Amino acid sequence: MRRCPIKESGVFTAWSLNRGLAGLLLLAVFLPCCVSSGVSGPFALVPSEGGHARFSEEGLTVSARHLGEDDSAKYLEGKGFVSLSGDLKKLELFVIFLEVINQTGKETIIDPGGIRFLTGYGLTLSPRNYAHLYSDLPPGPAREEVLKGFHRISLSRMEIIPPGASLERILFFSRPEKVGDQTGLFLGSLYVGGKSLDNVLLSFKAVPLEE
Secondary structure: OOOOOEEEEOEEOOOOOOOOOOHHHHHHHHHHHHOOOEEEEEEEOOOOOOEEEEEEEOOEEEEEEEEEEEHHHHHHHHHOOOHHHHHHHHHOEEEEEEEEEEEOOOOOOEEEEHEEEOOOOOOOOOOHHHHHHHHHHOOHHHHHHHHHHHHHEOOOOOOOEEEOEEEEEEEEEOOOOOEEEEEEEEEEOOOEEEEEOOOOEEEEEEEEOOO
């Protein structure tokens, strides 16, 4: 059995790779070596320690947490988006809550175009965006209300985080039929002061849920 080339430290796991598509492809190839039996059906994503998967470097902290069905509903309803909460289940989406805290003294940029969820089986998923939901939902006033809410709370466009500020957004992904025991959230477009960080992977363990 091959050893997995993930270096873990505390509550986060991060890989430093060459920038760009080559790094993402390498992640997609290597991550399956960490898989044993995998999880089919409903699942939860749990960091190795603590409540969040976390990356921290020189004043920049990025943390992620999987929101299960109940937590997603509470979060969305708390933001006033009751209809969006109901549509999550219909569309078979799962949600990751992402927080970026910028104490670097420099402007930080995060672009969802470089974010991927790695299932642990060589498959990468892009976050669902406005166009995806527009085509998934039936026409009508309800769709417009859902899309309005989605645009406000999701990471659906490039965001600039000034020094001393923070950003909270959620990411929607299509729910895969099966995930590996080891999965990850890949952040490929993260910039501090105009400089790209090495590609960062926040690592999760997948655990099965009773249906």
